[in-house]
Structures are given as structure tokens and as C-alpha cells.
Amino acid sequence: MPGLILKLAPGERFVANGVVIENGDRRARLNILTPDSNVLRLRDALHPEEANTPVRRVCYIIQLVLAGEANEAAAKRQISDGIRQLAQVFTDAESSRRLTRAAEDVSLGRFYPALRGLRAILPMEDRLMAMNEERMS
Secondary structure (H helix, E strand, O other): OOOEEEEEOOOOEEEEOOEEEEOOOOOEEEEEOOOOOOEEEHHHOOOHHHOOOHHHHHHHHHHHHHOOOOOHHHHHHHHHHHHHHHHHHOOOHHHHHHHHHHHHHHHOOOHHHHHHHHHOOHHHHHHHHHHHHHHHO
């Protein structure tokens, strides 16, 4: 079973179990075989000031776990609570499926797949936030 596959551009950086690693001069493909590894591509990382919406805040907490900067047990509770709250807003079939899967992934300690699933909801959140701003104007 291949596990997580990272495709890296030249010079691209990622964090694996709290260690920053930089790719060399050529494109690379890495297979992460250890199932409990925490890996985060830095190009996917949110800066703290970007965690300014409900989905982004949950993604940011997951990111902290992946970077080794947050206690996993405490973060699991926060992430699970956040996902439950998001499920009250994102009720369409696709979002519900992604949120259910993300909750399952978090409960099993699979944070990277949970992050990927939540990031897929970001465009819908952006549209909802824009609609809300229009209404407020």
C-alpha cells in the first residue's frame, strides 16, 4: 500500500514530523510509507492571519498538528467540534460527504487527508462569505 505520495517542484519545502525538508534541483515524487507520519507541504500552509473564516480556522488547527506544533489529542477535540459546526452550515451532499470523511480521518489520526477534504470546501465558503458581504452592504 503506497501511503501518501508527494509530488514536489524543485526547491519546494515540506514539513515531516516537525522537520522542514527542501527538495533539490529537480522535480521529485516521494512515497511516505509510514502511516502515522505528519506531512505538510509549505505551499499548502495557511499563515495565521489567513485563518479568518470557519473552514480556514479548522484547516489551520490541522496544519498545526501536521507541523508538530499542537497537541494531537486537544487538537482532535477542537477539529471535531469545528467540523460539527461546519456541518450545520454546509448541508449540500458533496460538502456533507467531505465533512463526514474529514471527521472520520481526524478520529483515526489521518490529518493530511482531513485537510485535503476541508480545503475542497474553501471555494464554497468563499462564495457564501461573498454573498453575506453583499447582503450586508
